[in-house]
Amino acid sequence: SKTRRILTTDIDELFLGKKIVDDDMIEDLEELLITSDMGVQTTMDIMERISGKRSRIAGAGELKRVLKEEILAYFDALPEPVPEAAAKPHVVMVVGVNGVGKTTTIGKLAAHESKKGRKVLIAAADTFRAAAIEQISIWAERAGAEIVRHKDNADPAAVAYDGIEAAISRGADTVYVDTAGRLHTKVNLMEEIKKIQRTLSKRLPDAPHEVLLVLDATTGQNALSQAKMFNEALGITGIALTKLDGTAKGGIVVSICSELNIPLKYIGVGEGVEDLQPFDPKQFVEALF
Amino acid sequence: MFDALSDKLNSVFKQLKGQGKLSEKNIADGLRAVRMALLEADVHYQVVKRLVADIKERALGQEVMGSLTPGQQVVKIVNESLTRLMGDTHEGLNLAGEKPVAVMLVGLQGSGKTTTAGKLAVLLRKEGKQPYLVPADIYRPAAIDQLKKVGGQLGVPVFDSTPEMNPVDICQQARVAAHKAGCDTLVLDTAGRLHIDEELMGELARIRTALKPTDILLVADAMTGQDAVNIAKSFDERLDIGGVVLSKMDGDARGGAALSIRSITGKPIKFIGVGEKLSDLEAFHPDRMASRILGMGDVLTMIEKA
Ligand SMILES: Nc1nc2c(ncn2[C@@H]2O[C@H](COP(=O)(O)OP(=O)(O)OP(=O)(O)O)[C@@H](O)[C@H]2O)c(=O)[nH]1
Numbered sequence: 001s002k003t004r005r006i007l008t009t010d011i012d013e014l015f016l017g018k019k020i021v022d023d024d025m026i027e028d029l030e031e032l033l034i035t036s037d038m039g040v041q042t043t044m045d046i047m048e049r050i051s052g053k054r055s056r057i058a059g060a061g062e063l064k065r066v067l068k069e070e071i072l073a074y075f076d077a078l079p080e081p082v083p084e085a086a087a088k089p090h091v092v093m094v095v096g097v098n099g100v101g102k103t104t105t106i107g108k109l110a111a112h113e114s115k116k117g118r119k120v121l122i123a124a125a126d127t128f129r130a131a132a133i134e135q136i137s138i139w140a141e142r143a144g145a146e147i148v149r150h151k152d153n154a155d156p157a158a159v160a161y162d163g164i165e166a167a168i169s170r171g172a173d174t175v176y177v178d179t180a181g182r183l184h185t186k187v188n189l190m191e192e193i194k195k196i197q198r199t200l201s202k203r204l205p206d207a208p209h210e211v212l213l214v215l216d217a218t219t220g221q222n223a224l225s226q227a228k229m230f231n232e233a234l235g236i237t238g239i240a241l242t243k244l245d246g247t248a249k250g251g252i253v254v255s256i257c258s259e260l261n262i263p264l265k266y267i268g269v270g271e272g273v274e275d276l277q278p279f280d281p282k283q284f285v286e287a288l289f
Numbered sequence: 290m291f292d293a294l295s296d297k298l299n300s301v302f303k304q305l306k307g308q309g310k311l312s313e314k315n316i317a318d319g320l321r322a323v324r325m326a327l328l329e330a331d332v333h334y335q336v337v338k339r340l341v342a343d344i345k346e347r348a349l350g351q352e353v354m355g356s357l358t359p360g361q362q363v364v365k366i367v368n369e370s371l372t373r374l375m376g377d378t379h380e381g382l383n384l385a386g387e388k389p390v391a392v393m394l395v396g397l398q399g400s401g402k403t404t405t406a407g408k409l410a411v412l413l414r415k416e417g418k419q420p421y422l423v424p425a426d427i428y429r430p431a432a433i434d435q436l437k438k439v440g441g442q443l444g445v446p447v448f449d450s451t452p453e454m455n456p457v458d459i460c461q462q463a464r465v466a467a468h469k470a471g472c473d474t475l476v477l478d479t480a481g482r483l484h485i486d487e488e489l490m491g492e493l494a495r496i497r498t499a500l501k502p503t504d505i506l507l508v509a510d511a512m513t514g515q516d517a518v519n520i521a522k523s524f525d526e527r528l529d530i531g532g533v534v535l536s537k538m539d540g541d542a543r544g545g546a547a548l549s550i551r552s553i554t555g556k557p558i559k560f561i562g563v564g565e566k567l568s569d570l571e572a573f574h575p576d577r578m579a580s581r582i583l584g585m586g587d588v589l590t591m592i593e594k595a
């Protein structure tokens with residue numbers, strides 16, 4: 001079927017036997033952008049700009065180049081990501097909706113930091129989800145990181161406070177605060193996470209130095225709503241996009257990053273400890289087409 | 290985006306009311322607005338394309354109802370076809386078979402399988418069944434603990450699996466144990482996996498062969514984007530699923546994935562997850578889902594009154 005074809009093909013094939021950009025090709029391009037979750041508005045914007053240059057585009061190579069340029073432009077002029085070792089302890093709070101990969105991403109980041117010889121501490125501030133504490137404890141062990149944990153259903157802000165306290169007294173370089181998944185539309189849960197943030201800055205005025213929002217590449221247009229509301233509540237400093245090892249393209253980050261002016265820092269490409277990479281816009285755009 | 294959409298709709302609905310038939314010309318704007326709404330709701334591009342073509346064909350030549358504009362009437366037709374497309378009646382779990390029967394949960398990582406297993410146990414117990422929870426996820430850290438805790442909260446027995454066991458063995462041994470414990474319905478919680486992971490998809494197929502579940506539910510996140518068709522297609526082709534649970538419907542996602550999944554597999558959406566609590570599972574209502582996907586609540590209310 002058409003669906004299969006478009007997902008497995010690239011622009012070379014759209015151009016098969018054609019010399020100019022015709023209407024069919026424009027429609028195929030539109031499909032390519034929409035099916036990568038780029039969103040209607042962004043797709044229309046890109047299409048409009050491409051259409052304007054249509055007569056000057058000769059052949060697949062040129063169309064590809066122009067398209068990539070257009071999308072790369074969305075990642076231009078974003079603020080520099082927060083450097084990883086600017087403060088000691090460097091406090092990173094990890095947030096996002098349910099099941100996106102927060103805990104796993106912390107595990108990967110912690111392992112990476114430990115490997116560089118930095119002392120890492122994790123605060124197990126998801127006290128709500130069944131066995132969330134056990135899960136992050138296993139990751140801490142894998143990563144060679146210390147963990148601060150309370151009992152199930154304890155106050156997450158208290159765990160965060162103890163985490164930062166322990167990090168200061170033990171001389172840790174980095175603290176990761178694992179938080180429970182919550183939908184951005186739940187007012188009381190968003191208040192709870194704001195309280196965690198306030199508690200961190202009570203103990204250490206600049207903390208958290210990083211508020212990392214985890215987004216799932218499988219998510220469609222709702223990711224924009226997630227990013228907006230977490231950003232309003234907490235001030236997001238960076239994004240991690242997980243599950244890019246599947247067939248979803250995660251195109252919604254294009255508009256999220258540019259609209260909210262937040263850098264995409266990491267991509268998750270699997271469940272293993274090594275499966276986290278720094279985000280590279282060029283590589284991302286290559287993978288789209 | 291939403292603003293742009295309602296502006297557009299307003300201009301669509303400013304057209305003269307009533308009189309005459311729906312024509313290529315007077316429905317064009319309405320169709321365009323519907324197309325945008327569906328794409329914004331994450332319905333797959335090809336599904337939207339097919340739908341819009343069908344609707345156009347059905348609409349053309351219809352008499353415009355007295356109180357509606359052609360644009361409104363198009364929305365009415367769309368709403369009706371979406372509702373029909375998603376199934377008219379609610380379908381529950383299929384539990385017909387020799388006891389103990391098994392219900393198997395499958396899906397991508399983090400979609401909500403383990404939580405749904407607990408929710409189904411609550412539902413089954415309400416229906417007078419004796420559920421038995423089976424943790425068959427040996428990969429994710431503390432996945433077995435998670436289901437054990439869920440079972441503990443509910444007072445529902447949970448098979449004592451360990452990460453050293455093989456998932457197929459876990460399920461087979463669990464059936465024997467469930468029978469001994471006087472339980473009639475196993476709920477198999479499998480590990481999250483990508484639909485393109487050959488090895489792990491093969492594992493699911495082996496569990497299916499060994500246990501012959503009477504129902505296999507794909508647990509899919511309501512926030513899923515365009516990839517929903519690929520996911521649903523792969524799981525269905527491999528396992529011949531019995532239905533779908535759409536999780537995390539308590540957020541603000543429009544849930545177009547429901548339509549994509551339904552139209553690509555033809556399988557019913559049986560339940561929706563509406564929260565993290567184990568009581569947060571509801572029957573699926575096609576009409577509510579249709580208007581949520583269309584996101585034209587006001588317009589639809591107006592049309593119903595017409
Ligand atoms: N394929 C793949 N799976 C991932 C990736 N990141 C996380 N996962 C899996 O996604 C599932 C959810 O990950 P978690 O880290 O538990 O997600 P979370 O956001 O902490 O979830 P909650 O705390 O329940 O909200 C697990 O099965 C992970 O193994 C990734 O990059 N690729």
Ligand SMILES: Nc1nc2c(ncn2[C@@H]2O[C@H](COP(=O)(O)OP(=O)(O)OP(=O)(O)O)[C@@H](O)[C@H]2O)c(=O)[nH]1
Pocket residue numbers: 098099129181183396397398399400401402403404405426429432479480481482508536537538539561562563564565569
């Ligand atoms: N808001 C909301 N959260 C849900 C719902 N269903 C599940 N969750 C949450 O989503 C996250 C993932 O749920 P799990 O049940 O662990 O998902 P899973 O599919 O078993 O994940 P893996 O085993 O890692 O593949 C958890 O934080 C759950 O509490 C729902 O209907 N609404």
Ligand SMILES: [Mg+2]
Pocket residue numbers: 102103104126132178179180181
């Ligand atoms: Mg977690």
Ligand SMILES: [Mg+2]
Pocket residue numbers: 402403404426432478479480481
């Ligand atoms: Mg699970």
